[in-house]
Amino acid sequence: xxxxxxxxxxxxxxxxxxxxxxxxxxxxxxxxxxxxxxxxxxxxxxxxxxxxxxxxxxxxxxxxxxxxxxxxxxxxxxxxxxxxxxxxxxxxxxxxxxxxxxxxxxxxxxxxxxxxxxxxxxxxxxxxxxxxxxxxxxxxxxxxxxxxxxxxxxxxxxxxxxxxxxxxxxxxxxxxxxxxxxxxxxxxxxxxxxxxxxxxxxxxxxxxxxxxxxxxxxxxxxxxxxxxxxxxxxxxxxxxxxxxxxxxxxxxxxxxxxxxxxxxxxxxxxxxxxxxxxxxxxxxxxxxxxxxxxxxxxxxxxxxxxxxxxxxxxxxxxxxxxxxxxxxxxxxxxxxxxxxxxxxxxxxxxxxxxxxxxxxxxxxxxxxxxxxxxxxxxxxxxxxxxxxxxx
Numbered sequence: 251x252x253x254x255x256x257x258x259x260x261x262x263x264x265x266x267x268x269x270x271x272x273x274x275x276x277x278x279x280x281x282x283x284x285x286x287x288x289x290x291x292x293x294x295x296x297x298x299x300x301x302x303x304x305x306x307x308x309x310x311x312x313x314x315x316x317x318x319x320x321x322x323x324x325x326x327x328x329x330x331x332x333x334x335x336x337x338x339x340x341x342x343x344x345x346x347x348x349x350x351x352x353x354x355x356x357x358x359x360x361x362x363x364x365x366x367x368x369x370x371x372x373x374x375x376x377x378x379x380x381x382x383x384x385x386x387x388x389x390x391x392x393x394x395x396x397x398x399x400x401x402x403x404x405x406x407x408x409x410x411x412x413x414x415x416x417x418x419x420x421x422x423x424x425x426x427x428x429x430x431x432x433x434x435x436x437x438x439x440x441x442x443x444x445x446x447x448x449x450x451x452x453x454x455x456x457x458x459x460x461x462x463x464x465x466x467x468x469x470x471x472x473x474x475x476x477x478x479x480x481x482x483x484x485x486x487x488x489x490x491x492x493x494x495x496x497x498x499x500x501x502x503x504x505x506x507x508x509x510x511x512x513x514x515x516x517x518x519x520x521x522x523x524x525x526x527x528x529x530x531x532x533x534x535x536x537x538x539x540x541x542x543x544x545x546x547x548x549x550x551x552x553x554x555x556x557x558x559x560x561x562x563x564x565x566x567x568x569x570x571x572x573x574x575x576x577x578x579x580x581x582x583x584x585x586x587x588x589x590x591x592x593x594x595x596x597x598x599x600x601x602x603x604x605x606x607x608x609x610x611x612x613x614x615x616x617x618x619x620x621x622x623x624x625x626x627x628x629x630x631x632x633x634x635x636x637x638x639x640x641x
Contacts, residue, residue, distance in 0.1 A: 368425025463612030
């Protein structure tokens with residue numbers, strides 16, 4: 251007989267639902283949650299808890315005035331990205347209609363700024379910073395180190411003008427792939443793919459992912475970049491603020507968690523067991539569900555067709571479908587872009603944390619656009635006032 255699926259303790263279930271353990275038991279007494287009891291105490295089905303958490307969020311949320319506003323503390327006007335009728339738009343154009351265009355071409359249109367490649371000395375400084383890291387350093391560590399190298403080599407970075415900011419943006423977009431181990435290439439996606447010694451056939455899928463990840467409403471990393479820009483931080487510093495917010499389990503790091511989940515399924519682990527084990531950390535099902543979409547994430551839907559053409563595309567998409575069937579049946583959630591990125595990394599035989607790197611390089615274009623927009627606003631406008639509620 252197969253071993254029983256991992257289950258959540260009462261404390262883990264309470265943490266996932268954001269309530270006290272006593273409240274979890276109240277849910278049980280009202281028939282809203284099932285539990286099993288043995289000598290070790292009460293345990294809960296992880297996928298049932300996730301489905302219940304999703305239902306509670308939907309029931310508690312007030313209807314937003316627009317699908318991209320969510321339930322914010324405040325509203326920041328933007329003309330960069332929007333989501334209408336479950337479709338992602340960049341300045342009024344569907345993002346999925348741009349995936350066959352070179353990433354740099356889309357960025358030049360978005361920024362209205364001609365490309366300027368990173369200077370060789372700056373790339374050298376960034377490479378040295380990355381090389382100084384220990385071998386076990388992860389993707390986000392390497393990105394932060396490279397960013398520091400580029401910033402340290404730029405004595406003119408403190409000018410908060412659009413021209414300087416766009417030069418910084420192009421330096422990072424063209425220089426980061428090389429600093430991380432790729433070869434210089436006019437095609438940014440191909441340069442990045444070569445950082446993992448991937449074949450040229452991987453380039454179109456990476457390019458599509460970069461385009462689809464440019465911007466997405468006001469994500470926490472984007473808002474962090476705008477807060478820093480509001481205080482007139484230079485472009486590198488504002489991107490560094492964004493990276494700090496991005497390196498979190500509920501944002502870009504979720505892509506790496508999803509890649510690990512998909513890898514386990516591809517290696518033969520039953521999808522339901524893999525999901526139950528992934529839920530032990532209390533951060534939800536990686537790769538599924540997004541509050542801004544009623545159905546599948548538009549970015550994932552646009553990226554999946556590129557996966558089948560990759561070296562391990564068939565096996566990867568089989569694992570994706572098996573995972574998706576279980577999650578749809580048990581938690582009523584649909585795939586998001588993290589699952590599509592994990593599938594890209596798996597099908598292209600890239601490292602698991604490659605998904606996070608692709609996410610950051612693509613989103614960098616959006617961060618720069620938002621920083622430029624914030625520079626045009628009054629300084630320090632995003633500095634809220636605190637209301638003391640202590641004794």
